Amino acid sequence: MLRAIADLDPHHGKVFLDDVECNDMRPGLWRRNIGLLPAESQWWHETVGEHFTNADTGLLNALGFNEDALGYQVVRLSSGERQRLALLRLLCNQPRTLLLDEPTASLDPENTIRVERLVKDYRSSSLASVIWVSHDPKQIERVSNRHLRMVKGKLVAQPIS
Amino acid sequence: MNIVTISVFDLSICAILVLLLAGLSFQLRLGVGKSILIAAARTVIQLMLIGLVLNAVFADAHGGWIALIALIMLLVAGREVMMRQHRRFKGLWGFGLGSLSMFVSTFSVTILVLVAVIGEDPWYSPQYAIPLLGMMFGNTMNGVALGMDRLTQMTWQNRLIVEARLMLGQNWREAASDIYRESIRAGLIPIINAMAVAGVVSLPGMMMGQILAGVSPMIAVNYQIIIMFMIAAGTGFGTIVAVTIGMRRLFDERERLRLDRVILAAK
Numbered sequence: 001m002l003r004a005i006a007d008l009d010p011h012h013g014k015v016f017l018d019d020v021e022c023n024d025m026r027p028g029l030w031r032r033n034i035g036l037l038p039a040e041s042q043w044w045h046e047t048v049g050e051h052f053t054n055a056d057t058g059l060l061n062a063l064g065f066n067e068d069a070l071g072y073q074v075v076r077l078s079s080g081e082r083q084r085l086a087l088l089r090l091l092c093n094q095p096r097t098l099l100l101d102e103p104t105a106s107l108d109p110e111n112t113i114r115v116e117r118l119v120k121d122y123r124s125s126s127l128a129s130v131i132w133v134s135h136d137p138k139q140i141e142r143v144s145n146r147h148l149r150m151v152k153g154k155l156v157a158q159p160i161s
Numbered sequence: 162m163n164i165v166t167i168s169v170f171d172l173s174i175c176a177i178l179v180l181l182l183a184g185l186s187f188q189l190r191l192g193v194g195k196s197i198l199i200a201a202a203r204t205v206i207q208l209m210l211i212g213l214v215l216n217a218v219f220a221d222a223h224g225g226w227i228a229l230i231a232l233i234m235l236l237v238a239g240r241e242v243m244m245r246q247h248r249r250f251k252g253l254w255g256f257g258l259g260s261l262s263m264f265v266s267t268f269s270v271t272i273l274v275l276v277a278v279i280g281e282d283p284w285y286s287p288q289y290a291i292p293l294l295g296m297m298f299g300n301t302m303n304g305v306a307l308g309m310d311r312l313t314q315m316t317w318q319n320r321l322i323v324e325a326r327l328m329l330g331q332n333w334r335e336a337a338s339d340i341y342r343e344s345i346r347a348g349l350i351p352i353i354n355a356m357a358v359a360g361v362v363s364l365p366g367m368m369m370g371q372i373l374a375g376v377s378p379m380i381a382v383n384y385q386i387i388i389m390f391m392i393a394a395g396t397g398f399g400t401i402v403a404v405t406i407g408m409r410r411l412f413d414e415r416e417r418l419r420l421d422r423v424i425l426a427a428k
Contacts, residue, residue: 007415008324027416032330042325044339093330 002099002133006036017096035095035128039102041086043074051089059088062118064111079106087115091122098122098130104139116143164375176201218287227285231268231294238263238302245306248313248423250410258407259305266399267297270391278387296367296388297395300352304396305403308348312407313423315340323418333412341408348400352393359389 004011007022007030015022017033025033045051049070057067063084077085083106090098098119104112120143123130134140140147147158179201186194218226239260249255271293276284284290316323319340326336334341359365360382367388371381413419 006328008327008417010413010415010417023415027327028330028332031328036328038321038325038328040321042322044319044322044326089329 002036002101002131005099005131006031006034008036032093033096034099035090035093035097036099037087037090037101037103039105041082043082046073048072048074048077048085052092054092056088056092059091059118062121063088063114080108080111083107084111084115087118091118094126096126096128098128098132100130100132102133102135104134104136112139119143215287215291218291222283222285222287224283224285227287227290230291234294234298235260235264235267238298242302242306242309244426246310246313246426248310248317248425250313250407251422251424254410254422258403258410259302259309262305262399262403262406263298263301265402266395266397267294267301270395270398271297274387274391292367293388293391297391300392301395301399303351304348304400307351308344308400308404309407311347312340312344312404313411315343316411316418317420317423320418320420327416327418333409333416336418337408337411341404344404344408345400348404349397352389352396356389356393359385365389 003009005015007015007027017025017030022030043051047070049055052070055070060066060069065085065088069085074082083103087100087103100119103119104115107115116139119130119132122128130143132140132143134143141160145160147160148155149158150156179197183194183197183201186192186197214230218230239256242259242263243249243255246255250258271290272284274293275281275286275290279286279289281289316337323336323340327333355363365385365388368381368385371384372378410422411419
């Protein structure tokens with residue numbers, strides 16, 4: 001479903017960002033505004049920095065990196081480091097919504113908290129909406145103010161404790 | 162200069178060599194003895210038939226006949242390009258894309274050379290048109306097939322990366338730029354290599370044929386250079402057309418990667 005919202009899969013129904021329908025916006029611009037983070041990050045250049053157009057050092061620090069991280073070889077990163085850097089890469093695009101597919105699945109507790117805090121800060125500073133897919137009930141409690149559960153292919157509203 | 166004509170007896174001497182090879186294959190249980198005999202028989206039959214056809218066409222240089230032969234060459238080459246794809250486009254695209262790009266590049270380059278360089282009257286004189294078209298198709302076919310095969314294969318292997326780049330807001334050209342360049346390069350490498358070693362490592366068959374037929378080596382060399390350049394241009398433009406249209410076809414109007422438009426060829 002996240003892929004359909006990001007217009008990566010052909011889909012029925014209409015998706016609006018503010019008042020603009022998906023098909024009325026250039027595909028690239030739409031996807032930059034939507035900001036989908038897949039469960040597994042992909043890298044195609046040799047170093048981390050080549051994947052960034054305008055790297056924000058403040059964001060790097062917030063996730064426990066310094067500027068040297070931009071010179072790292074992608075192949076030498078752990079999957080957790082890649083996942084955090086992929087989130088940074090996405091945030092540097094200044095998306096107006098975030099679709100996060102299990103963004104902390106490969107992270108230790110310390111970095112999980114860092115990511116949760118970073119997303120929260122981004123949400124309040126840029127007024128972005130966030131759709132966060134998670135299998136961890138405690139995490140859902142920490143990060144959400146609305147909780148939808150996928151039951152037999154349908155979304156069902158859940159109470160927030 | 163005299164040309165040594167070849168008699169049935171002369172052909173038989175060479176045929177005995179092939180029979181000996183087939184016999185030895187049976188003796189050694191190589192499992193290819195039968196294939197050798199069938200392939201040799203096909204060579205004789207196919208070449209005899211094309212000899213008869215060319216004889217008839219040369220006697221009556223009617224444009225319609227030449228167009229028909231060119232069309233058959235195009236269709237066979239188009240089918241061959243499609244058969245060589247590991248992952249091919251579904252429906253008419255599978256056959257049409259390769260044929261269209263070969264049609265555009267082969268015909269434009271060949272007609273240009275026939276009119277501007279050879280300058281025979283009529284320009285479609287079969288003595289020149291048919292051999293040139295044959296050599297062009299044979300080589301353009303290779304380039305287009307290699308380029309398209311690389312395109313669909315690489316896109317399949319790198320589909321997650323292409324989609325990740327789309328997710329970051331890149332357009333389809335950026336997202337697939339590495340694959341695009343790599344595919345065109347794959348189509349062009351054979352002809353670049355052929356030009357680089359021509360005359361040093363390999364003596365091109367056409368040039369040798371002319372020399373055997375008594376043409377002075379310098380004339381044969383000039384022809385060969387023209388042919389090489391024609392092949393390079395035809396292969397290059399054909400591959401670029403095929404890979405460019407193919408790449409676009411892998412994305413839809415919303416710039417989604419659509420690998421469902423490609424199917425795996427049955428083995």
